[in-house]
Amino acid sequence: MASSPANFTPADGYAGDVTPEQAAQWVASGQAVLIDVRSDAEREWVGYVPGAVPLAWKQWPGMAMNPAFDEGLRAAVPTGGKAVLLCRSGVRSIAAAKRATELGIEAYNILEGFEGNPDADGHRGRTGGWRFRGLPWKQN
Template sequence: MSNNELGYAGDITPDTANEWMQSGAAVMVDVRSEAELAWVGFVPGAVSVPWKQWPSTAINPAFDEAVKAAAKGQKIVLLCRSGVRSIAAAQRATQLGLEAYNILEGFEGDANADGHRGTLGGWRMRGLPWRQN
């Protein structure tokens, strides 16, 4: 699928996102809610810009200005729980003129047969840098 069809610069693996972030080639924007960051875990150095407001799930009215400020003229890589919200956020960031990439698998990856995340892909399962409060 071409980037024009996606509506954003492209999809990248968690490993590539980590490499770009560590080298300073990109800024990571975590679009999960503050509750998810606090309870599930977060990536050190990522900028928190929630895509939706909890618990209403309405789009965060401060997203546009916050994501532009976070980018600081660099490309951005967007992270969510499973790689779905980050697609919508990457599309919006692209509309705002940013070079935005979706991180495949998200922080927790896909749910397994028991409905549990964290075992089928994702930033955390791949052993990339993360912390918990």
């Protein structure tokens, strides 16, 4: 199903950027698969989105590239399907969306990520992000 231009902002190297709310709507309606590209440690300590596919772009410690990323992405997103990618603040997910696009997947970056950008005091989770927007999430 093609998206209307009102639903996303086109980007260079991948399909575009979407708000957390738009991504959540696509996932809830079965139009997209949510891929959480944060490290296992981030999901464990900070929180996760129920139903998201946990597939780290880079892994802690050292933030080394995940050699199984391509294979995991291909397994998670059906042929012809759409992926929305989530990281902490919407930066790593851009790189992951570009890689997904290279693999032939219609990929979107979720703006603001899970925690959003730091506020004036350097704290995340107070100015934007999936969690801040009141979308579904859990914490262990």
